[in-house]
Amino acid sequence: MSSPKLQLYYFDACPYCQMVLEVIEELNINVELCDIRADQRHLNKLVTDTGRRTVPCLYIDGQPMHESAEIARWLKANAAKLPKNS
Template identity: 35%
Template sequence: MRLVIRLFFRLLRRLLMPFMLIYAALSKPKPISRDEKAQAQVNDDCRNLTLYQFATCPFCIKVKKEVHRLALPIGMANVQKDADARQALEQGGGRVKVPCLKIEHEDGRTEWMYESKEINSYLQQRFAP
């Protein structure tokens, strides 16, 4: 039974994939603009962030839209296509679930944030003008 459910969702994901990709491309919000100095600071702050995701996940699309709106150059790791990224997510975060934002703090601590709503809230609080 478990196998049947897994195959059903895999098939459903494959059928919906083109529509999800089109939706993601067409629904991108307009990015905010910052002056050069502020954007340079944001770019520097984002070098310690990595978003683990895959292209057709609706929750990942939600987070990527917010990343685009806030004009954040966050590194993206596709856990469906990159086995190393998948392994890093599982080892570091404890489970393979997307979206997941990896935050490397300056004190050497690493935080793994899993919920899209929580990720978007964090990004808005930290980077919204």
């Protein structure tokens, strides 16, 4: 099975995002980071796709998942098949 493409929509000062970023670091998972405060296009896409501006939001092969606890749970449960940083 091929690894899903992962993108995390986030901003630095968000504690829920930091929790998810810690899990990503712990598991050494390769995730594209999309800072919604640094790039308006990321915010626009998030709002267009989900109708919300809430972060964190993890896109899994283009499918958005909200809620930090759910994201952390999903990352841990699927770690074995996720792309790793080299």
